[in-house]
Amino acid sequence: MNATSHRRHGAERDQDFGDVDRPGLLAALAAVVPPANLLVDGEDLKPYECDGLSAFRQVPLAVVLAENEGQVAAVLGICHRLGAPVVARGAGTGLSGGALPHGQGIVLSLAKMKRILHLDPVARVAVVEPGVRNLAISEAAAPHGLYYAPDPSSQIACSIGGNVAENAGGVHCLKYGLTVHNVLRVRGVTVEGEIVELGSQALDVPGYDLLALMIGSEGLLAVVTEVTVKLVPKPETARVVMASFDDVTKAGDAVAAIIAAGIIPAGLEMMDKPATAAVEPFVNAGYDLDAEAILLCESDGTPEEVEEEIGRMRAVLEGCGATGIRVSADEAERLKFWAGRKAAFPAAGRISADYYCMDGTIPRKRLGDMLRAIAGMEKKYGLRCINVFHAGDGNLHPLILYDANVPGELERTEAFGADILALSVKLGGTVTGEHGVGAEKLGGMCVQFDGEELSTFHRVKAAFDPAGLLNPGKAVPSLHRCAEFGRMHVHAGELKFPDIERF
Amino acid sequence: MDAAAQFAERIRAADGGERALRLRGGGSKDFYGGALVGEVLDTREHRGIVAYEPTELVITARCGTPLAEIEAALAAQGQCLPFEPPHFGAGASLATVGGVVAAGLSGPRRAAVGAVRDFVLGVQLLDGVARRLTFGGQVMKNVAGYDVSRLMAGSLGTLGLILEVSLKVLPRPVAEATLRFDLPQAQAIEAMNAWAGQPLPISATCWQDGVLTVRLSGARAAVAAACRKLGGDLVDEGAAFWEALRQQRLDFFAGGEILQRLALPSVAPPLDLPGAQLIEWGGSQRWWRGDAAAARQAASRAGGHATSFRGGDKSAGVFQPLPAPLMQIHRRLKAAFDPRGVFNPGRLYPDLST
Incomplete structure (x- = not known):
């Protein structure tokens, strides 16, 4: 019996992957990728232990550097058969720990898949592999007077596959939209090894808008192998x-x-x-x-x-x-x-040993309320905070300055951040505008959503990944985790998770 | 008991067979999609604008709110639904906002600004076991959880009963102008694609019978500059033409034979199909009267798909069949939201619930 057959993704608890057969997994992976593309030694794995959120670290069992879609499908097939978790990774610039490895699983790096496959200036589309950098697309389109509109601050380094995973924004998205508005089609592989094409170069497809579900799904639904982006004329x-x-x-x-x-x-x-x-x-x-x-x-x-x-x-x-x-x-x-x-x-990094970037979004009219509240929190927690906002769309990036070497500062910082996110929800907003939930904002999700909504998210995941192997434990908290988190939103005096044990 | 609570009771009492539910607003789009099966659940009891603050660029309304009421409220503040959803209904069958989202149909401005799904920010819905769920919200940027709100756009009421929806709105363009060009089809397709690659404020295009009509929308200076650059003949009754196109009241749309909608890459060359065609969306949406098999074959060859949009025989299914892995995901999603199959059986695909 293979390991997956007894594994099913559910809403209640995070799955335990303690039974993954590591030697069997490594041997199977070695058979489908060249030796140089399979990293198993501690020193080689170390650079993959975190993404842009360095406060969270975990070394994976192995890292596979895929070079093409065939290898992606083969690797996923193996992980599916052996019941091993898979964390897809692009440039690793994410700020919410979305690419944080799983200790019992592998990291599937798509950084080597960085070819621009096709650029059609007349149809105004580019077909690119997931590891292509955001800015590289605009650079390739520039001779035709075109560019790819979403421009996250990390655009010099971040990859389009990661942009799809996070529904990345940028400073121009009030007018030009987010990733979801600028990607026409995503081709990917499900953990069951099926190639799927979501969206189309035509402006719509029959059936459900799976492309909208895929964008911003933080690597939990399928692994992206190709992206068709819309190119738009560069303003004069x-x-x-x-x-x-x-x-x-x-x-x-x-x-x-x-x-x-x-x-x-x-x-x-x-x-x-x-x-x-x-x-x-x-x-x-x-x-x-x-x-x-x-x-x-x-x-x-x-x-x-x-x-x-x-x-x-x-x-x-x-x-x-x-x-x-x-x-x-x-x-x-x-x-x-x-x-x-x-x-x-980077400036925050220059004036402070560490900083913690928040990402809530609130209705624009509440900006003043939020700023006043943050000033109060600075006093409450004894920490400084500098504020940069995508004000046009109400997306806040308060940067809490701290020093991880001072005992207690990280904990105070996290409490400060949790307060900002809880207030974002209370003001009618959300805990994350563009950085994603990842490993970081699971607690915030318990504040923003109730148990039935979270269960729906888990069922959506299971529709794509019934065994729950793609980026498990990220983006959507288990109900058990919310119960433990203990700070969940109590709506109208009702306890949100009455059936779950608490500690 | 409020209307939403009554809906929940109806859902709990329904089943996937004799007592299935047919979700319906004004019924203006009853013609669209597959079979109409089940007892009608009329959403119009649950109506009204819940929140609208022009400076937030968001309107939140209950499902049964007439589209006309929403557009009037927006117009009073100089704003609009940029995707120009068609109403199609009149009199007793006024389009509702819940239906606009469920049908997922967009109008002439779609290629320039996006579709319904691009403007959906949040929904509150009742799923197939009457759980009241809220996804998304009222803010522009929100990546907390999967984008279930946008999934509702075009789902034809098969996943849930949309109780409330928040839509992004935009200021109405300050200036508009309509231009006409005499151009054969192939050159019109080339021209639309070439112009779309330049920074021009083109907000809609329509080619039919050797005439290409182009609408420009934006700042006065931009529209004036584009008129000078493009040439063509300035049309006086532009607004009326685009409204007639949006509501499919042009002569092309009259007649009983089945109307096919082909969604294609904008650069697809003229299709080898007999009879008249009408082209919109810079070449991406093409209308033709004829049978489903021919439309699907032509659309597939050109890299798109065809829908039997209006009229005719629906026995071959209305929407082009999906590849097996995608159909499996569709069935699982349907089961995730509506495990008993109570909502709109057969409206999207006949075999969606298993």
């Missing part, structure tokens, strides 16, 4: 307005006022004073260091259109009490204004 020109405010609430109100004026900026970002103070020495972006908050508001399109829109933006920002306004004079200055925003994470 873009300019950015930088506005200073002496009060964060006014800056938050200005965000709402811009939308109310019927303007959809290409990008609309906010940084608070500690954030500009952190990045300015790093990039010399020319930020107003006296401002309590600055907004970066971008317009793109034809030169006439941009001229008109910049004028409207300026009027709204002035009406909202901006204390200073600068408009980028040329492309170099525009990029300089953005450089500071894009460098916020």
Whole structure:
């Protein structure tokens, strides 16, 4: 009897994979990939022990570097037969531990699959392997005046397969959408070894929109082997307005006022004073260091259109009490204004031993409430927090600064983060806007969803992966874990998981 | 007892056979999809806009809210549903927002801005055992859990009864202009694809009988610049034309023979099918009157699929059959949401519940 036949994915408990036959697994894998593509020694495995969330570490049994779809299918077939967990991994830049290895399973790296298979400038599509870097697609499309719109801050390194797994966003998604709006088709392999094509170069397919389910599924449904992305015309020109405010609430109100004026900026970002103070020495972006908050508001399109829109933006920002306004004079200055925003994470790393990046999304109108609450939490936990927001879509990236070597700071940081996420849900938002749940926000999921909703997610997973082998334990917590977490949302006085044992 | 609680009771009392439920709003899209089976559950009792704040770019409404009511509320604030969903109904069969999402049909602006699914942010639904579940929310960016909300778009009520839905909305374009060009089909397809690769504010296209009609929407300066660049003849009654296209009131759509909808890569060359065709969405959506087998064969060869959209014999199934691994996932998903098969049996695929 193979190991999988007695294994079934369920909602109640995380599965135990303690019975995986390691020697049998390694021998079977060695038969389907070249020796150099199978890593089994501790030293070789070490670089894979974490992704961009380095606070979580786990060494896997082995790492397989797949070179083609055939190898992916063969590896999945073996893991399915032997009941071994599989964690797919792209560039490893994820910030929620989505690619954190499973101790009883393998990491399936797709980093070697990095060919752009086909780029059709007339149809405006590119067909690429999952390991292709986000920015590499836009670079390849640039000679045709086209680009791939989603631009996560890590776009220089992150891969499209990972973007699909996380439904990655970026600073321009208010106008141009997320990964889910810019991917036409995903080809992948299920853990049962079936090749599936979700979506199409035609704009829709018969049946359910499985592409929408796949995007943002954090590697729990299938392993991506090919992605067809939409390419869009590069705007002729873009300019950015930088506005200073002496009060964060006014800056938050200005965000709402811009939308109310019927303007959809290409990008609309906010940084608070500690954030500009952190990045300015790093990039010399020319930020107003006296401002309590600055907004970066971008317009793109034809030169006439941009001229008109910049004028409207300026009027709204002035009406909202901006204390200073600068408009980028040329492309170099525009990029300089953005450089500071894009460098916020490394800058946090420069001024603090460690930082913890949050990712809640809230309705725009609550930005001021959230900022005031965070200021209170800084006092409560005795930690500093710098705030960078994708203000246009209400997506917050507070960076909590801490030092893991100081006893108790990590724990306080995690409690601080949990408070921010709980407040995000309470304000009508979500615990994760674009970084994913991964291994990190399982507790937040218990706050945001009740047991029946979580059970539905588990049934969705089982529809693709009945044995529960793809990235087990991530993204959707088991009910048992929520019961243990103990901080779950108590709705109208009802206990959410009355049937589950507590510790 | 509120309407949603009554719906839940109906669902609990239903089964997958004689007592299956046929979820129905205004019935404006009764013609669409497979068999109409089961006792009607009329969603219109559960209606009303729950929340609409223009600065949040989101509207939340109960399933039975008339689409017209939502569009009027948005228009009063200078906003719109950018995907221009067709109503198709009138009088007693007014389209409802629940039906818009369940049918998943989008209008002329689809190729430019996206489909229904691209604007669904959250849903509240009753599943097949009457569990009340909420997925997604009212914010633009949300990756907590699988995107069940978007899965509902186009699921034809086979997974759950949508109680409430939150949709992203956008400002109405400041300026619009409609241009006409005399062009044979092959050149029209080439032109639509070439223009779509340039930064032009094209929001809709329609080719029929040697005439390509193009709509431009956006900032005044952008629309004016594009008019100068593209040339063609400026059309005065543009808005009326696009509304007629959206509601399929153009002469092309009159007549009883079965109407096929072919979804193709936009660059697919003219199809070798007899009779007239109407092309939308920059070449991606093509309409033709004729039998399902010929439409499916032509669509498959061109890299797309065909749907028997309206009229005619539905015995061959309305939607193109799926490859076996995908059909298996469909059956498992159906079972995950509706294990007893109570919702709309046969509306999507006849053998969805096993």
